Amino acid sequence: MGKTAAVILAAGKGTRMGGHVHKQYLELQGKPLLYYAINAFESSSIDDIILVTGPGETEYCQKEIVERYGFTKVRSITEGGKERYHSVYEGLKSVPDCEYVLVHDGARPCITLEVIERALEGARAYHACTVGMPVKDTIKVADDNGYAKRTPDRSSLWLIQTPQAFKYELVLKAYEKLLSSESYQTGITDDAMVVETMTREKVKLIRGDYANIKVTTPEDMEVAGVLLNRIYGRK
Ligand code: CTP
Numbered sequence: 001m002g003k004t005a006a007v008i009l010a011a012g013k014g015t016r017m018g019g020h021v022h023k024q025y026l027e028l029q030g031k032p033l034l035y036y037a038i039n040a041f042e043s044s045s046i047d048d049i050i051l052v053t054g055p056g057e058t059e060y061c062q063k064e065i066v067e068r069y070g071f072t073k074v075r076s077i078t079e080g081g082k083e084r085y086h087s088v089y090e091g092l093k094s095v096p097d098c099e100y101v102l103v104h105d106g107a108r109p110c111i112t113l114e115v116i117e118r119a120l121e122g123a124r125a126y127h128a129c130t131v132g133m134p135v136k137d138t139i140k141v142a143d144d145n146g147y148a149k150r151t152p153d154r155s156s157l158w159l160i161q162t163p164q165a166f167k168y169e170l171v172l173k174a175y176e177k178l179l180s181s182e183s184y185q186t187g188i189t190d191d192a193m194v195v196e197t198m199t200r201e202k203v204k205l206i207r208g209d210y211a212n213i214k215v216t217t218p219e220d221m222e223v224a225g226v227l228l229n230r231i232y233g234r235k
């Protein structure tokens with residue numbers, strides 16, 4: 001079987017979290033938040049991990065995360081870019097030869113082995129997939145003045161998470177096309193969207209986990225703490 005790789009993103013600035021330390025390095029249950037995502041991929045069947053960090057943070061990541069916790073699958077630490085999609089592209093270019101690649105937000109510490117393996121199976125079966133979950137709340141589209149304009153049918157709505165998993169050549173080509181044309185680059189928020197808009201490939205939606213939250217604002221840190229205790233078996 002072809003080799004598999006994961007690009008773990010940690011080049012964001014954590015603006016919505018606030019504070020001076022980028023959220024991926026905030027401590028959660030005694031370890032940096034980013035540790036948990038790397039740990040899950042390290043113990044999965046993925047062969048190689050590429051970490052994407054902010055400018056000037058590669059040495060910190062190497063010493064304080066990779067070496068400190070003895071991760072053996074991290075092949076390189078690459079500097080990301082201004083937008084998430086720039087960081088993904090940098091990560092994809094650094095991936096060693098592989099057939100399938102998973103892209104994961106370093107800000108999703110509660111990722112489990114089961115979800116990673118499901119995403120990988122999805123990539124093998126469909127060539128392009130993302131994990132997500134059906135929405136539980138009603139979603140409304142607001143007009144410019146903050147009034148409810150529309151209520152889309154909830155039964156067809158999914159909350160999209162990561163990992164998003166692809167045939168490597170497919171997602172690389174999609175990103176090359178995106179980066180070569182500025183007019184496409186507004187409103188890109190995930191990798192599936194890049195594949196949807198830049199290729200003819202359809203992206204399959206695979207079940208993730210409601211616990212696979214993205215730590216974005218301070219209250220998410222508390223929730224993630226509780227969820228991690230459950231995953232790692234602490235009371
Ligand atoms: N990310 C990245 N490069 C960027 C922007 C984001 O690698 N230029 C990463 C983040 O580190 C995070 C993931 O993409 O792991 C999801 O992004 P998000 O939750 O938006 O994180 P931030 O961009 O750091 O937060 P904010 O938008 O609040 O500034």
Ligand code: MG
Nearest residue numbers: 012013014084
């Ligand atoms: Mg962001």
